[in-house]
Amino acid sequence: MRKAIPPKVKEILRSEVGFGCPVKGCGNPYLEYHHFDPPVSVRPHNEPRGMIALCAQHHKKADGGAYTIEQLHALKSDRTNAKFVKGNLEWLRRDLLAVVGGIFYYETPRIIVIDGHELVSLKRDDEGYLRLSINMLSINAEERLVVEDNSWENIGSPIDLRCPPQGKELEVKYANGDFLYLKFLELNSSDEASRRYKNDVLKDNDSVKFPITAVEVNMNIGGTNIQLSPESTTFGGGQINGGLMSHCGCGIRLDGTGVIWAQNPKWKLAQRIELIDGTNVIKVKFGK
Structure with missing residues (x-):
């Protein structure tokens, strides 16, 4: 079963790209985390060296195979671009x-x-x-x-x-x-x-x-x-x-609105849990 990404791992990944998406011309500060070396379908992990922080748009492209493993490692190691991205986010300070x-x-x-x-x-x-x-x-x-x-x-x-x-x-x-x-x-x-x-x-x-x-x-x-x-x-x-x-x-x-809030129910979120068995991804549904 794939475990939640630890906060410390997220911090490492955000920091190495300068706190913004590393794809040239993007720099979006709202990030997701892509497992690519190896992908979780091969071996579930949360190892920073095989992960990269990307914005939602470029994460989706990465999931679709838009970037090679070599390209993603290059994005991770591009300290010049990371410094540039970080500099463009000075408005957040x-x-x-x-x-x-x-x-x-x-x-x-x-x-x-x-x-x-x-x-x-x-x-x-x-x-x-x-x-x-x-x-x-x-x-x-x-x-x-x-x-x-x-x-x-x-x-x-x-x-x-x-x-x-x-x-x-x-x-x-x-x-x-x-x-x-x-x-x-x-x-x-x-x-x-x-x-x-x-x-x-x-x-x-x-x-x-x-x-x-x-x-x-x-x-x-x-x-x-x-x-x-x-x-x-x-x-x-x-x-x-x-x-x-x-x-x-x-x-x-x-306070005291009297509204019954129902968003993100546990039974619905549980449907998104993936059990990974080798290369097969099995969707598991919980609840009645």
Whole structure:
């Protein structure tokens, strides 16, 4: 049985490629982990020397045989490109401004928390880079997007998924209306922020240090009245907007919604477990 990839192995693989996809011209910081030397169909393993961190798009291509073993080893060992990729991610080292629910949250890593579930957060690693975690909620017993520290852990079956190179946008949409769109942008001054958001709350505010990385959040949970946008929060028939919050324990927090959350049920996730017997991959279904 293939075991989960240990966090330390993921750290090694992310670090060696400069924390972004090593395919030339990509650099996407949201990564998956490809076993290629040997592939898990030959021998299950989590050995860093035979694995590489790739974005979801290039991981899919690697699974389809787009790269040779020699090419993948070359990508792993290209320290010049890794340094270049890392340099292009300097925007992830700047102070963070979350723009969600009509409120500005400065240096507040836990951006959205609903009924104790941390939906969107950006926390810094030991080198000061912001690492994204997502845990989408749903009232449907279906798989939804899970990202842990920039690692894709689960996706499910979205009707649309978009994450261009460089990672400054991430958009996912499901058939029942579950939706999340994150947009990252660099703001060089309070005047630039005021023009973009038509709000002077950041203007000449000495507590906010520019240049800054802003993340704008749009979210909808299908079948509920919970909607978030950079302009407002809609919940319980009302709207909340306005203001600047700094260094808070969390940003948008909704408790006691009364909603029964059903995403990522264990019985459905168990269907994805693979038992590997030699070269044969056997799908095993659990539950009734």
